[in-house]
Amino acid sequence: MALFGWQRVISAQLNPCPFLPGVARHAHLTARKIMNGVDKDKIIGSWFGMAVGDAMGRSAKGLKPAAIRQIFGTMDDFKDVRPMMGKGIKNYRMQGLYGAPTQCALVVCDALLNNKKQFLQGSVKNFQQLAKAGPEGYFGIYRNHSACLWRAVDLLDDLEDGQVSEQNSSTSLFTTLAVPLALFQGKWSKTLARQCFETCLLMSRNRFEVVGTVLTGFLVTRFLALQPEENLLPSVRQDILPEAEEICQQAEAEYQQRFPESEDGGLKGKNALSGALRGLADKPFLPWLSEYANTFTRSEIRYPSQGFVLTLLPLALHCVLLPPKPDFASTLTHSLGNGRETEMLGALVGALAGALYGFDNIPAGWKSGLVNAKEIRLRAEALSARRGKKEQKHLFDMEAGLTAKEFEEGKRCLTKETKKPSRTQMQLLDLWNEEESSLPSKEDRAQWRKLQKEKTKSKRDRRKNIPSLDDI
Numbered sequence: 001m002a003l004f005g006w007q008r009v010i011s012a013q014l015n016p017c018p019f020l021p022g023v024a025r026h027a028h029l030t031a032r033k034i035m036n037g038v039d040k041d042k043i044i045g046s047w048f049g050m051a052v053g054d055a056m057g058r059s060a061k062g063l064k065p066a067a068i069r070q071i072f073g074t075m076d077d078f079k080d081v082r083p084m085m086g087k088g089i090k091n092y093r094m095q096g097l098y099g100a101p102t103q104c105a106l107v108v109c110d111a112l113l114n115n116k117k118q119f120l121q122g123s124v125k126n127f128q129q130l131a132k133a134g135p136e137g138y139f140g141i142y143r144n145h146s147a148c149l150w151r152a153v154d155l156l157d158d159l160e161d162g163q164v165s166e167q168n169s170s171t172s173l174f175t176t177l178a179v180p181l182a183l184f185q186g187k188w189s190k191t192l193a194r195q196c197f198e199t200c201l202l203m204s205r206n207r208f209e210v211v212g213t214v215l216t217g218f219l220v221t222r223f224l225a226l227q228p229e230e231n232l233l234p235s236v237r238q239d240i241l242p243e244a245e246e247i248c249q250q251a252e253a254e255y256q257q258r259f260p261e262s263e264d265g266g267l268k269g270k271n272a273l274s275g276a277l278r279g280l281a282d283k284p285f286l287p288w289l290s291e292y293a294n295t296f297t298r299s300e301i302r303y304p305s306q307g308f309v310l311t312l313l314p315l316a317l318h319c320v321l322l323p324p325k326p327d328f329a330s331t332l333t334h335s336l337g338n339g340r341e342t343e344m345l346g347a348l349v350g351a352l353a354g355a356l357y358g359f360d361n362i363p364a365g366w367k368s369g370l371v372n373a374k375e376i377r378l379r380a381e382a383l384s385a386r387r388g389k390k391e392q393k394h395l396f397d398m399e400a401g402l403t404a405k406e407f408e409e410g411k412r413c414l415t416k417e418t419k420k421p422s423r424t425q426m427q428l429l430d431l432w433n434e435e436e437s438s439l440p441s442k443e444d445r446a447q448w449r450k451l452q453k454e455k456t457k458s459k460r461d462r463r464k465n466i467p468s469l470d471d472i
């Protein structure tokens with residue numbers, strides 16, 4: 001059986017602007033630089049938009065919508081968290097600096113630009129390198145304290161060729177791995193589908209995360225093929241949703257064939273993400289989505305913006321398809337108002353909206369306010385040209401410098417003594433969700449890895465003893 005069967009959906013993306021009449025399409029594209037059959041401005045817009053959305057959402061990570069409104073008003077710029085240190089925020093985040101979703105995408109991006117044939121091996125090396133020599137309280141130089149990241153990277157040490165991660169994370173953190181792959185390829189294809197599938201398996205073998213990564217790759221290319229004004233057409237939205245659902249079903253079928261023993265989501269989980277997209281066309285969508293997702297996880301999902309791929313990714317698509325105004329700024333600002341996992345949500349919405357509206361549509365203040373904007377732009381141009389640029393900084397050196405700078409700034413913000421909060425501050429604290437989990441010690445992680453090795457070995461032994469169909 002050939003990997004994936006995407007023919008019907010691929011046909012919709014053979015032209016970069018399939019919904020425009022031929023003459024109008026030609027006139028539009030000749031006015032812009034086309035790279036690999038795709039508007040260069042849109043490729044750069046998607047990559048840059050991901051970093052902008054990530055950085056903007058990072059300052060509000062963990063906040064409920066009510067807290068966002070009380071503290072920041074609207075998420076219409078990169079916010080300074082220093083006034084809130086010790087009053088709800090315990091981990092400092094540099095204003096305008098992106099976090100782990102973009103860092104993970106950078107890992108794959110640099111590996112792809114260095115050697116497209118060996119990018120999986122290169123990605124593993126990059127992930128491992130970024131996990132070293134970080135400041136106190138950080139996992140290497142990753143600007144993220146969630147357990148799913150350090151577990152996935154730690155497990156890479158024992159990952160052999162052809163094997164997949166034992167990590168079973170469905171937080172949606174690894175869906176951004178598809179963004180550089182999609183921008184490099186430019187159009188949807190079997191090759192891109194396979195790359196998204198296999199790349200996610202390096203970090204998580206969870207059914208929902210893998211299918212979500214494939215879907216992200218498709219959506220990026222789908223919005224690259226659209227013009228902004230087309231997004232407002234009901235007919236276009238009616239086309240995108242069935243196409244996205246079909247992609248999910250194909251990825252779900254492929255996953256089930258490769259991992260029939262998977263118990264993610266139980267029997268109903270086989271088509272969980274495609275089912276969520278089917279409900280996206282209905283109103284009210286958001287309350288239904290949380291209720292729907294609860295049938296596939298032990299953790300209670302009360303809000304779509306929680307860190308669960310079955311809600312977060314459909315929410316991102318919903319925000320892009322139904323924006324308050326048809327532009328990048330309104331789409332991103334509105335989406336971040338949902339609160340909670342704003343970092344990942346911002347990265348996803350930024351990548352999709354950037355692919356739709358292009359780099360020119362991103363506000364000038366956001367372009368200049370993004371930390372490391374020059375290097376982000378260089379990699380966006382490299383992806384559009386499908387080759388690296390000599391002037392690019394080395395990934396580790398670049399990210400190590402940024403993390404170290406954030407760490408030093410954070411130390412200056414932390415008070416030496418924690419004062420008893422006032423009644424007003426206590427009321428404010430109640431508006432916050434729980435912060436990111438603290439990073440375990442190296443000793444704890446070493447013990448965890450030892451247990452994982454033993455568990456993995458026992459699983460492999462059991463699989464070896466399973467009788468074949470002929471024996472049965």
